[in-house]
Amino acid sequence: MTDDDLVFKALADPTRRLLLDRLFERDGRTLTELESDVEMTRFGVMKHLRLLEDAGLVITRKSGREKLHFLNPVPIRLIHDRWIDKYTERRITALVDLKSELENKA
């Protein structure tokens, strides 16, 4: 299992992406806090968080009996850089930004 394989596998599940979304809104949540966002038992959520942590997408810190979860954007940026070179980036960024601008006006 290569390193980037863990990242892509981790991102492949909708529940895990939802967890990343929550952490993107606000960092430092506990397992029990994240549990309430999802239709699933605590064990399911724990398994998902474990995979995210193994992939390096989430970084954790223990605080007493709680475990705090933080989003790490580095692996995401590396995915980007793998298939978008500097030249393409300029064009694609302009295109995507324009599109979202137009949609916000509508």
Add this chain to the structure above:
Amino acid sequence: MTDDDLVFKALADPTRRLLLDRLFERDGRTLTELESDVEMTRFGVMKHLRLLEDAGLVITRKSGREKLHFLNPVPIRLIHDRWIDKYTERRITALVDLKSELENKA
């Protein structure tokens, strides 16, 4: 199955990522051409390309009896934008670029 789900599922497999790598190097390849890069029968490769196309990561064009495959970077950029805001992007880009610079010198 939501739209972005297709993208992440498509990226989850190492063979499909390898195919994207080949198309990143050079666009417009045929199935038989891509087949030679992989330890797998033609049917396996075809299935993978199908998923990449459904996800919008690869765009195809027919030319006679051949089917040409092109890499589409837009979905990749959208993944990036989902979890990296403009402020974080500046910091993370600097960090990642610095790291790769140091590694190239070593």
Add this chain to the structure above:
DNA sequence: AGATTAGGTGACCATTTGGTCACGTGTCAA
């Protein structure tokens, strides 16, 4: 026309993955 080449479909099977549960460890507070 006949042979060859490029691509496509549906069924099938082994493996992986997502989710739950019984049970266990460390921490906090009354």
Add this chain to the structure above:
DNA sequence: TTGACACGTGACCAAATGGTCACCTAATCT
């Protein structure tokens, strides 16, 4: 110190996934 709370592990099962094969259509070449 007793009980509640937050988190952790390993086994287990149903569903999804990766890969192959028999068989097929359409374009190209001699």
